[in-house]
Amino acid sequence: MKKSLILILTALFLVLAGCGQSASTSSDKANGTTDQAASESKDNKEMTTLKVASLPAPMDAILLLVKPLLVEDGINLEIVEMSDNIQPNDALANKEVDANFFQHVPYAEAYNDAHDSKIVPVQPVYNALYAGYSNKYKSIDELPDGASVAIPNDPPNIAHSLLLLEQNDLIELKEGAGIKATLQDITSNPKNLQFKEVDLLTLNRMMDDVDMVTMYPAYAKPLGLSAKEDALIVEKDMQAFAITLMAREDNKDDPAIQKLAERMRGPEVEKFLKEEYTDTYPAF
The missing domain is CATH 3.40.190.10 (Periplasmic binding protein-like II)
Structure with a gap:
């Protein structure tokens, strides 16, 4: 009788211990899942x-x-x-x-x-650095009278081109023309430059068709050209x-x-x- 009672109590203790371990494990897993979800939520915050x-x-x-x-x-x-x-x-x-x-x-x-x-x-x-490039000439002094110059065809970049040329003493502009300068504002053109207005994105295709092209580095670089190394003329600082x-x-x-x-x-x-x-x- 005593032996049977001891066996029953031992079995009962093992069952209770097992339940406690199971509950503890479940709780740990639940906490782990919550922490992971919180971490994922933090990492995947709404962008x-x-x-x-x-x-x-x-x-x-x-x-x-x-x-x-x-x-x-x-x-x-x-x-x-x-x-x-x-x-x-x-x-x-x-x-x-x-x-x-x-x-x-x-x-x-x-x-x-x-x-x-x-x-x-x-x-x-x-x-x-806005600059003028040529496939035909190595220096601006070689640019002939009546030379053809391709410039962008939109008004702001026409002005940019004209200011570039003025800075390099190729033309003179009406006083105050500034960043709104147009071809009509040219007051002096000693080399009798002839201007060809071209879409900005196609300017670099004009290198073989004209004597000089004015363009940005973004369009010169694909041709292997650098303003500092290859250009005939380069703009001076123009923050505008x-x-x-x-x-x-x-x-x-x-x-x-x-x-x-x-x-x-x-x-x-x-x-x-x-x-x-x-x-x-x-x-x-």
Whole structure:
């Protein structure tokens, strides 16, 4: 009888001990699952998507550089690369994207005037050395009388080209013409230069057709040309034409756009421009 009672109590103790161990294990698993879920929730916090329209390098390259940095800020940068220099402003004005990065302020202002839009600068990022290149001549002194010069066909970049030529003593412009200069503002043209207006994106295809082409590094670099090494003439500092991050008047102060601006003036971008695009320099 005594022996039976001892066996029953022992069995009962083992059962209770087993239940306690099971409960403890279940509790530990539950806590572990909760901690993991909390960690995953933290890691997968809701991201803000920011859509930015751009053109090929170095514009899109700079955006690609800051894209992983923005993840740390809770921002998913969606880069929308476009094929011409009209689409990025159309997309921004129509609220198809949140910002764009491809132009300088005079170009944006000309677009605003033509389309009654409100595209505004957020952050100047870099200055690109605007220059004149030739496949036919090695120095500007060789440029003949009546030489043909291809320049962009949009008003702001016509002005940029004319200012480049004036800075290098090839023409003179009416006093005060500045960043709104037109061909009609030329008051002196000693070499009788002949101008051919061409779409900005196709300027580099004109190298064999004219005596000189004025263009940005983004279009010269694919030809293996450098403003500092190959150009006949190079602009002096013109901050007005800095390539700038743009937004709309109604969203320029959005925290995500301001964080993008902060990243685009960061040390990573400064280092990238100095090392990878030597014909540019930071504008911040």
